[in-house]
Amino acid sequence: DTGVSQNPRHKITKRGQNVTFRCDPISEHNRLYWYRQTLGQGPEFLTYFQNEAQLEKSRLLSDRFSAERPKGSFSTLEIQRTEQGDSAMYLCASSLQGRDTYEQYFGPGTRLTVT
């Protein structure tokens, strides 16, 4: 396993279009996280899954955003009716939740540009 992967790496879309990003976590990891990073800022938490269950959503995640993790494997993050303010790097991370394990491993991110 080579780590967390994300596709696409870059996405340019016009305002009002829908976009979907995919994250493939490290295979044995049961937790998956989505973060958003805007220019010059640290990543901000969006949502996370324990297996297929979505456990928490940030108030940053408006109704236009939806995330899924079917079967507890890969996850998708969809943004409907994109706005210019959605332009950011979307980061995915995964972890194996256990007694002494909590480290989150990050993917390379998907950079979204809304024109």
Added chain:
Amino acid sequence: AQTVTQSQPEMSVQEAETVTLSCTYDTSESNYYLFWYKQPPSRQMILVIRQEAYKQQNATENRFSVNFQKAAKSFSLKISDSQLGDTAMYFCAFMNRDDKIIFGKGTRLHILP
């Protein structure tokens, strides 16, 4: 709410020198974890070092060490014998039991040849 503050937006040091990056945080929790993450230009975020709040001993990973002052809520990163490959954005981060990581705004570190 927990917050993480990095007061140095940007720093530059000569190769082989030692540099210290500052971080303070605010929380009412007693059990939590602190991290320093490195994000090289156009590359993914990697964990540099971590510290469990219940451990008094400062964490060390090769050239990287931390100065963890729990009472002062301070968590600085020291990089010894800095190398060109250390050039990156460094994020201080906090995680409590709900497993969400809260990041600071980052310090951009330049290692000069």
